Structures are given as structure tokens and as C-alpha cells.
Amino acid sequence: MxxxxxxxxxxxxxxxxxxxxxxxxxxxxxxxxxxxxxxxxxxxxxxxxxxxxxxxxxxxxxxxxxxxxxxxxxxxxxxxxxxxxxxxxxxxxxxxxxxxxxxxxxxxxxxxxxxxxxxxxxxxxxxxxxxxxxxxxxxxxxxxxxxxxxxxxxxxxxxxxxxxxxxxxxxxYGVTVPVTPTEFRTDPFRVVFSGRIWEHQKRASLVIQALIKACRARDSIRATLIGDGYARASCERQVAEAGLCEAITFTGPLAADQVQARLLESQAILLMSDFEGLPIALLEAMAAGVVPVVRRIPSGIPELVDHERTGLLVSEDPEEAARALLRLADDPDLWQRCSKAARGLVAQHYSxxxxxxxxxxxxxxxxxxxxxxxxxxxxxxxxxxxxxxxxxxxxxxxxRTPTKRTTTLRQSLRTRIAQIKHRIKRLLNRHP
Known part of the structure; x- marks a missing residue:
């Protein structure tokens, strides 16, 4: 035809x-x-x-x-x-x-x-x-x-x-760069997670464990999880059991302008995924000057996060992620350097x-x-x-008809193995 x-x-x-x-x-x-x-x-x-x-x-x-x-x-x-x-x-x-x-x-x-x-x-x-x-x-x-x-x-x-x-x-992907970025604050030092609160891919258990450890170590740290997902109830339960409901809060899904408002109040974003492409949530945060603490995985993340220049790269060990958040909260010069570079990278290459x-x-x-x-x-x-x-x-x-999830148990076991592995690595590094 x-x-x-x-x-x-x-x-x-x-x-x-x-x-x-x-x-x-x-x-x-x-x-x-x-x-x-x-x-x-x-x-x-x-x-x-x-x-x-x-x-x-x-x-x-x-x-x-x-x-x-x-x-x-x-x-x-x-x-x-x-x-x-x-x-x-x-x-x-x-x-x-x-x-x-x-x-x-x-x-x-x-x-x-x-x-x-x-x-x-x-x-x-x-x-x-x-x-x-x-x-x-x-x-x-x-x-x-x-x-x-x-x-x-x-x-x-x-x-x-x-x-x-x-x-x-x-x-x-490209994002809009806000005219005015966020600023460094120590009290509170706000950490944000933005995305699907899933165990699959996003590893919500690692995120919440790292946030609990960081908030326990420093009263001035406050964390907010923006989004929703099947792992949210488990995360909220862990926060309640830790007695940190005032320090770690959940907003549920927010409109785009509300997300940006939250980012402009935050100093760091935490991401602990198993795999990613080029996370839009991470781009939006970096555009606002929010410093990323993200897991080192083969993905587009290393194209965005250059360790100690545009953010901090960590392993899957929640303790290491918590230490990275504390380091940013204690080092305004490091935070300022990473914030400026992260924002500049997005403005130049990811608009x-x-x-x-x-x-x-x-x-x-x-x-x-x-x-x-x-x-x-x-x-x-x-x-x-x-x-x-x-x-x-x-x-x-x-x-296929969905079956009962065993993902949480498997991922918890993986997390525990990762913690043991990194503790052994630190011990070996101390005693060459």
C-alpha cells in the first residue's frame, strides 16, 4: 500500500x-x-x-x-x-x-x-x-x-x-538545575532517600540500616525517605524498634515540586542499589547541590559520582555508608567541594x-x-x-502467578555476609 x-x-x-x-x-x-x-x-x-x-x-x-x-x-x-x-x-x-x-x-x-x-x-x-x-x-x-x-x-x-x-x-536523562542550591547545615544535617522503597534493586534494608546507624551515632542527623513500595512497612518497623521515629521519617510519594523542596533542604542523598541505569533521583539531588553517598556498582553511577570529588562511593556494608554520612556532616570543606562539583557536572552534561x-x-x-x-x-x-x-x-x-516473597530473607543474609567480609578486609588492612 x-x-x-x-x-x-x-x-x-x-x-x-x-x-x-x-x-x-x-x-x-x-x-x-x-x-x-x-x-x-x-x-x-x-x-x-x-x-x-x-x-x-x-x-x-x-x-x-x-x-x-x-x-x-x-x-x-x-x-x-x-x-x-x-x-x-x-x-x-x-x-x-x-x-x-x-x-x-x-x-x-x-x-x-x-x-x-x-x-x-x-x-x-x-x-x-x-x-x-x-x-x-x-x-x-x-x-x-x-x-x-x-x-x-x-x-x-x-x-x-x-x-x-x-x-x-x-x-x-536530563534534569532542571535549580537557581539556588542547598546549603551546608550541621543541625540538622539532613539525609534523603528518593525512590521506590523496594528490596529488589533498591535494597531498602541496606538504606534503612545505614540511616539507623548514622542517626544513632549523631543526634543532629535527620533522614527522610520519599516514595513508597512493598518494603516500606518493614523499614518503618525497624525504625520504630530502634526508637528513631522522630529522626527517620517517611513522606510517601510527593509531587515533583515537593520533592525538589525537600532536596533543597537536604545535605546528602543515600542510594544502595544492586543495579541502576542513570538514576533520575540522583541527578535531581546533585543538581540541587545535595551530595551523594552511593554504592559502588557497575552502572551509570560512576559516571556521576567521582569519589571525594562529586560524592562518596561506598560498599554494600551499611556501616560504611553510615560512616560516609558522618564524614560529610563533620567535614564542611569536603561537603562544599562535592556539592559544587556535583551541581556543575549535572548543569554541564545532564541538563x-x-x-x-x-x-x-x-x-x-x-x-x-x-x-x-x-x-x-x-x-x-x-x-x-x-x-x-x-x-x-x-x-x-x-x-506468572506471584509467589510468596522470600527476597527479604535472602537479601538480609547477603547484607550480613557483606558486613563480615568488610570487617575482615579492614582487619587485614590494619595488619599487612
Whole structure:
């Protein structure tokens, strides 16, 4: 079927929606969609609704619609193929010139199916997560005709190491840099955690243990956890048992302006994740001059945190993280040096304007590919879903019935082993 040229740029996102979601990917999707729409681009977001989020639409759906963004929703189906067919139905109806699927296996499979017929799309690797590598393995090859985008140089290097048969570019997240940064204060010296309070990836148990140790050691330290998640109740219980409810508080999810207000009152941010891409919460904190104390992991974090220059890197031992927080509270010169350098790094390399310009350039390039194609990709074939052949089995895990979590016990054991390991290391360093 022949198609007309000169079409207007139409960008469709596909993402998930769940109650109180504050993930970095969601923050990026909503921010990018709003900015594109403000620039006159036709934008749609198709939300995959988990079972616990189908009863009522989130308030921000109406906000998006008021800004001219087309919002549609679909409940999760019983299996991957059914969700792929539903997503293809959305694409055939709205007919974007560029498709940006996020996070959900069915969205990537639908994108690849469209890619076979000439629909330009981009696969964004947001994290050094096994699920993303399974996605890249299944849908990142040249036959799927996607553009590949990594949010950090570490992820691109890992991508190249895995020998996927096409290059990937790096477009980091960008954030707005406040006009006035935070200031050094000793009483109280405020520490913040911002994000999902999960044991998986975020290691909430390490965060709360480090905060308890730091607050016990110094009455002037106050900590705030911004966000929510299944590990929050356990963290609150540990704080109560430690008698530190006044020193360590939980806000729940906050609006973006409220988060920034909290950051501008804080002196340090703590992050103890197992894996990350390029944490937006960390970028926002550094932009405000908040000094990061973060776990040394292979990720985009070392691209942001240069030890003792833009922040402090620590191991997974909560005692070491607590000592780093105390060190910052006791050393205003170190804090001032790291705060200034962290803010300068974000302003120079991770600004919202800079990131948006790179994405806009890519989207216009993909839109030209749509215009130059000899035939229209629509309607995308829904009868033979070729993209589901030989995909990684991990991509079907979203459709398994959840089992009782044993994660907390396993992670607690890992934490204890890490503490013993680092104590032995310190003893060996004392007695060479």
C-alpha cells in the first residue's frame, strides 16, 4: 500500500501505570511527552494497567489530556500474545510515525512486529537489569529495525560486549538545575532517600540500616525517605524498634515540586542499589547541590559520582555508608567541594534541555525514515506475530502467578555476609 509523504511527527509511547508510581522511567516518559506536546508534536501514551490499578484512573491522566496528549489504557491480559495483539490494535488505530515502547514485554514485541513492516521505533535501555538484557537479546537485533538508546555509557559498553549486531547511542536523562542550591547545615544535617522503597534493586534494608546507624551515632542527623513500595512497612518497623521515629521519617510519594523542596533542604542523598541505569533521583539531588553517598556498582553511577570529588562511593556494608554520612556532616570543606562539583557536572552534561535536544533529533530522524518508506506500515499484521518467535523466556515472567516473597530473607543474609567480609578486609588492612 502506497503512503503519502510529508506526514507530521506523531510519537506514541507505551508504558505501564500503577498506583503511586514514581519510577525514573515514568518520570522520563511523562516529562518527554509533555515537552513534545508543548512543541506541537502529536503525542499519545498507551498505558498497560496492572490488576491493582484498573479501578480508577490516576489523576495525572486528565492532566495529560488537558495538555493535548492522547491517553488510552488497557488491562493486562492473560498472556503475552494477547497483550501484543492489544498493543498492535492501538498502533493500527492511532498510527504513530515513531513508537517508543517502555518496560513491558508485549510493547516491545508489538514494536518489533511493526518494525518488520517499516514502523520506526526506539528500544531504550534504562537500566543494567536482566530484564532489559533479555529485551535487547530478543528485540534489539537488526532484523527488528529498532534504534537502540542507552541512558549511560556503562550500559552501552555492556551492550557492545554482548555483541548485538547493531550499534547503540547514548542519550542520558536530563534534569532542571535549580537557581539556588542547598546549603551546608550541621543541625540538622539532613539525609534523603528518593525512590521506590523496594528490596529488589533498591535494597531498602541496606538504606534503612545505614540511616539507623548514622542517626544513632549523631543526634543532629535527620533522614527522610520519599516514595513508597512493598518494603516500606518493614523499614518503618525497624525504625520504630530502634526508637528513631522522630529522626527517620517517611513522606510517601510527593509531587515533583515537593520533592525538589525537600532536596533543597537536604545535605546528602543515600542510594544502595544492586543495579541502576542513570538514576533520575540522583541527578535531581546533585543538581540541587545535595551530595551523594552511593554504592559502588557497575552502572551509570560512576559516571556521576567521582569519589571525594562529586560524592562518596561506598560498599554494600551499611556501616560504611553510615560512616560516609558522618564524614560529610563533620567535614564542611569536603561537603562544599562535592556539592559544587556535583551541581556543575549535572548543569554541564545532564541538563533537561540537552537531553531533549538529543531525543528530538533522533525522533525527527526516525520520522524521516517513516516518510521515506515506500509503503505504509499500517495496518500492522496481527495474524502472524513473528516477533514472538524464539524470544527469551524471561519475558513471559510478568504473566506468572506471584509467589510468596522470600527476597527479604535472602537479601538480609547477603547484607550480613557483606558486613563480615568488610570487617575482615579492614582487619587485614590494619595488619599487612
Amino acid at each position: 502506497q503512503r503519502s509523504t510529508g506526514s507530521a511527527l506523531r510519537v506514541a509511547f507505551a508504558h505501564y501505570s500503577q498506583p503511586n508510581d514514581i519510577s525514573g522511567v515514568t518520570t522520563w516518559v511523562l516529562g518527554m511527552a509533555k515537552r513534545l506536546s508543548a512543541d506541537g508534536v502529536s503525542v499519545a501514551i498507551h498505558f498497560w494497567m496492572a490488576p491493582d490499578g484498573q479501578d480508577q484512573e490516576p489523576d495525572f491522566f486528565q492532566e495529560l489530556r488537558h495538555q493535548g496528549i492522547h491517553v488510552s489504557t488497557a488491562p493486562r491480559r492473560a498472556n503475552l500474545k494477547a497483550d501484543v495483539l492489544e498493543t498492535l490494535g492501538f498502533l493500527n488505530q492511532w498510527q504513530p510515525t515513531v513508537f517508543l515502547p517502555q518496560c513491558i514485554s508485549a510493547h516491545y514485541a508489538a514494536a518489533a512486529q511493526g518494525g518488520y513492516q517499516g514502523l520506526p521505533w526506539a528500544l531504550t535501555l534504562h537500566s543494567d537489569d536482566p530484564a532489559y538484557w533479555a529485551t535487547a537479546k530478543s528485540f534489539g537485533g537488526s532484523r527488528h529495525r529498532s534504534s537502540l538508546v542507552c541512558v549511560s555509557h556503562h550500559i552501552r559498553d555492556e551492550f557492545n560486549r554482548r555483541r548485538i549486531d547493531r550499534p547503540a547511542s547514548v542519550i542520558p 533537561a534541555d540537552g537531553s531533549y535536544k538529543q531525543w528530538r533529533h533522533l525522533l525527527e530522524e526516525l520520522d524521516r525514515q517513516f516518510d521515506d518508506a515506500p509503503t505504509n506500515p499500517y495496518p500492522i499484521n496481527c495474524r502472524r506475530i513473528v516477533s514472538l518467535r524464539r524470544i527469551d523466556r524471561k519475558l513471559h515472567l510478568q504473566y
